[in-house]
Amino acid sequence: MPFQDREDAGRQLGRRLAPLAGRDVVVLGLPRGGVPVAAEVARALGAPLDVVLVRKLGLPRRPELAMGAVGEDGVVVLNEDVLQAGRVDEATLADAERRERAELERRARQLRGDRPRRPLEGRTAVVVDDGIATGATARAACAVVRAHGAARVVLAVPVASPRALGDLAPTVDEVVCLESPQRFTAVGQAYADFRPTEDEEVLGLLRRPAPGTPAGARTPRDDDVVADAGPDGLPGRLTVPEHAAGLVVFAHGTGSGRHSPRNRAVAEVLRAAGTATLLVDLLTPAEEAARDPVFDVELLAGRLAAVARWAAAEPSCAGLPLGYLGASTGAAAALVAAAGDDTVRAVVSRGGRPDLAGPALADVRAPTLLVVGGHDQQVLALNREAQARLRCTNRLAVVPGASHLFEEPGTLQAAAELARDWFATHLTGAAPAGPPARRRADQPAE
The missing domain is CATH 3.40.50.2020 (Rossmann fold)
Known part of the structure; x- marks a missing residue:
């Protein structure tokens, strides 16, 4: 219940x-x-x-x-x-x-x-x-x-x-x-x-006397940071609203995670709902140019987990429930990092490749939302295959009229709102329990 x-x-x-x-x-x-x-x-x-x-x-x-x-x-x-x-x-x-x-x-x-x-x-x-x-x-x-x-x-x-x-x-x-x-x-x-x-x-x-200071009030911040992860630290952008109820770390496999306009647009929607966000570059420019690290899911997952540990030690983020939002191969990294880790409360994949998480999919306990564009047929098929291997609470949400990058008018906003609602329900709620019944593809969450 x-x-x-x-x-x-x-x-x-x-x-x-x-x-x-x-x-x-x-x-x-x-x-x-x-x-x-x-x-x-x-x-x-x-x-x-x-x-x-x-x-x-x-x-x-x-x-x-x-x-x-x-x-x-x-x-x-x-x-x-x-x-x-x-x-x-x-x-x-x-x-x-x-x-x-x-x-x-x-x-x-x-x-x-x-x-x-x-x-x-x-x-x-x-x-x-x-x-x-x-x-x-x-x-x-x-x-x-x-x-x-x-x-x-x-x-x-x-x-x-x-x-x-x-x-x-x-x-x-x-x-x-x-x-x-x-x-x-x-x-x-x-x-x-x-x-x-x-x-x-x-x-x-x-x-009872009326409360004074709101519970959970924090010192707001919006700063460029360097997370203690990777060879020389990983640059990112950490934004914490005053009354943040959770923290979402973004994982992006290609391109700059902190400067990605799509990531920044989604992060803005999450922050408006009271969620802190950390947009981070998981790879150095040299590693990204080499291309192989872009598909090294274990490398990306290890760095993502290290970034999350760094964020948890920051006073402005202390005690906040943790969620991941991954795009491209970053979605697979988010799922691998979440597998068996009870500190991760919720995961969202936006146009991602969760199939690349492989056997780790069965070990993910955090409620997971897979968001895919309706016109992105190849990636949609791969997401359906990945969903069939998940044992956690999960949902596959298809955004009508959207291609892989959600470039069509209104589609990125729709994806962002799906992520916002998922995190609002699962990130700041109770910790993930045992595996519930799996939902069919495209079936709305109850």
């Missing part, structure tokens, strides 16, 4: 939301089960924690259909389409609002006591629940938060049904969800421990 309990789910979700740290954020949990998840998110972001209290206004004789919702401080959100279709008169609506508001005020007194609601005007509100089945409560909560003046509304959950996510996405500024299995049956299926959350636990979490 993806999550041991709600606290584990919150920690994983907090790492995914790391780019929000340091901004004007309030984290709002949906009582009761959403609050333990939200507490861990608030801790990760260094943000205050509160609850968002809503009561759905059910349509008479069809209470599962929401004609609106009420929130604190007199906020009312109405669904005019449902009201008209149900021919709800003002007296019926007023009665429902009076009844649900009384219950909402009772819950507010129970959970908050004399403590006021945290103001949301002009701030980013992160609405958190332990999961979403139908989305009715989450939709009402986000609407109420917007009515309270939030400038930006982010809905964040560990697990949700794909249908509910599709329905909710247009109603908020951003949706962040870690797991959305196609065979969704219930929220609890994603948890090993899904026991009910009691009011006492919610009250204890809300009484």
